[in-house]
Amino acid sequence: MIIGSLCLLGLFAFPLWNIMLGAPQYPDPLGMNIHISGIQGVSEFDLQNIDGLNHYIGMKTIPKADEMWEFNVFPLVIIGMVFLGVFLGILGFMKKVDYRYFLGWFILMSILGVLGMYDFNLWLTDYGSNLDPHAIIKVINEDGTPMTYKPPLLGYKKLLNFDVSSMPAMGAWLMFLGMSLTVVAFMVGWKSNKSQINQ
């Protein structure tokens, strides 16, 4: 349980999500790493170059860390969950709390995670579709609606000349691993409890 929740600290060192943009002119794709505390380019000037390209289609510039409340709140939430998890783990070790609290932590974390994903998707939608009406390039879909440029939340999408892929990054994998470990902790607790009852 303790190790599992400590795995969340990986989010402070590694990006949560990664979006890569490749095109004929970009054999080395541009990319952004989404950390819980802000967005960084994969290479030094990637964000500037993505913004430079996006101005043609009227997208807003990629937000700086202080331009989105999420980048202030997310780290606090993660820290809170780490403390709570470690705390529950210690209490569990001292047999002060029941294994069911571990499952509770996991469910809470999952809810927060889903909320985070929902929020992230809202931002992607706004970023990809809330376009400058004076945009240089305006593409109309076959049904007559203006084309939007929302990157995929997960997976691959073709946006004009760009191949965009969006995948969880190291931080997210560590988080998933940590969350799985808490489930394992719950299972272990549950089993040992059952065997105690059987005895």
Place this chain on the structure above:
Amino acid sequence: MSLHFLKKITINISTMKKYSFYLAAILGSILLLTGCGNQNGKASSDGALASNNAEKVYVAPGEHDEFYAFMSGGYSGNVTVYGLPSGRMFKEIPVFSQFPTNGYGYSEETKPMLETSFGFIPADDSHHPDISQTNGELDGRWLFINGNNTPRIARIDLKTFETAEIIEVPNSAGNHSSSYITENSEYVVAGTRFSVPIPQRDMPIKDYKGNFKGALSFISVEPETGRMDIKFQLIMPGFNYDLSHPGRGKSHGWFFFTTYNTEEANSLLEVNASQNDKDFIAAVNWKKIEEYVENGGGTMVPANYTHNVYSDETHSATSTMKKEVLTVDPTKVPGAIFFMPTPKSPHGVDVSPSGDYIIGNGKLSADLTAFSFDKMIAAIEGEKFDGEAYGLPILKFEDVLGGTVKSGGLGPLHTEFDGEGNAYTTFFISSEVVKWKLGTWEVIDRKPTFYSVGHCMIPGGNSRKPFGKYLISLNKITKDRYLPTGPELEHSAQLYDISGDKMELIYDFPTHGEPHYAAAIPASILAPKSQKIYKLAENEHPFATKNVSEARIVREGNEVHVYMAMIRSHFTPDNIEGIKVGDKVYFHITNHEQDFDVPHGFMMIGQKNSGLLIMPGQTKTSVWEPKQEGVWPFYCTDFCSALHQEMQGYIRVSPANSKIDLSWSLGE
């Protein structure tokens, strides 16, 4: 008749077997003939050999070459960069000549690069590139090349592939036995071809003999920065110093120069300088002379020569006039300089990878002379001299001779090495490359070149560690090798596969200008450190516009400074008013891109200057002097983006006495 012939064959059907045997024999010998006697080098169209050769030079689309080759541009004054084995040209690096393609020598920042003691010189004749070395192996930091006509040495930075520094060489004329470097890049050496009065003065030409001198300059290279400085000049007898090479390995510390015109003729040299049966190779113990000058030896004399340095931070060059140079009278340093008699006006002097042999290529001879470094040292220690020239000892030819290559060719010019104990010599007159073995002096193979080869080049072939896979012959005469293009043709180069016992001609491609010599290096050493952009944050150009909010126009009397920024796909500002006839307008333009391969260009209608090509993060300046009232456009000349055609602007030019104030805008 054909019927008769048929009949005859029918009649002789009994002897058919015999005929078919003859036929096969004849066909066989024809095949053999075409195989061996492929004298024009044209690959047979359907042979297995030809398709194999095609594979050897084929670099598939998107794939990279194995080597970078830097070729001197000769009278273009520049250097071209090619890939081997494909023969594809990647870049022309402007060095000693103005280059309107990117504004080198036209922009305010680069004009100082072409300043000399004679003033601004727009062109030169570049000759012998050499790549910097550490422990006798190519290290790929810098490329040095000589300007032959107005004597200069340039250093090219192999991160940016741009000229970083040019130093003028005083007291020199026809800077030909240059620019060769010692095995730890201690010195880049520049020798004079013409001997001249030192110091220059008004005197009769016929008084040449005994009065003209030849300066051999040792230019130190600062180990970290590559910065050049003339350490000393040897003031030698008035011969012509043709080519040179450093000792390496055991002969490190020595430098060898070929001479011709030891007759000291001053007219009709083709006859008068070809009378002596032997000229000299001058062996110079530079370590000894270095020690001499470090102990206060030598004479500081007045001189005028420029030292031009380009900075990647300010994106600008500065030119400084130097006022004195340290000269050394070679007779004052006993035991430092010896002459080795060498047959027939030698051109190249080349040192084997181990440093054991010094090869003299007597260009009017059939044979090659290989001197033994060990024998040379023994002769010097034994003081076995054969007279002297101007107080400098001459060694006995027989005492220092290591071997003679009975080449069977005519007009040897230059030798390179493959690191497997073989040497490859070019023959101008018999138009061929001859492969021979060091030590046994036997000829192993010979292949024709097309036509009249000058130098050849093996990657690293002039270092301790050659990469003996390819040899390039740099030919002087092209004639029918390619589709004709009128009287003026590019030169031709041939690529030989030298990985086997026999050389194989595998490719042929035109080269720009006249590549006198080339230097090549594995791409794996250079490619990873090739710079992609200049960082805008590190731009220290005094007229840079690092933020669009700083874009502005400043008038100082008749001088107007436009601080302009460019990014896909607009200039900031793009509407300018308040310029007047008679103004001198400086466009200081900064490219705000920080993306690989997104340069922007700039041209202004009626501008008596080249355009600019500005790399990401770079600032360049171009001057425009408007002569007519009106509204005049400028635009980006490099197709930078989908909206490149929109990347343009206007400048309003008013009469000289107009009261219109300066104003500028973008998007209003």
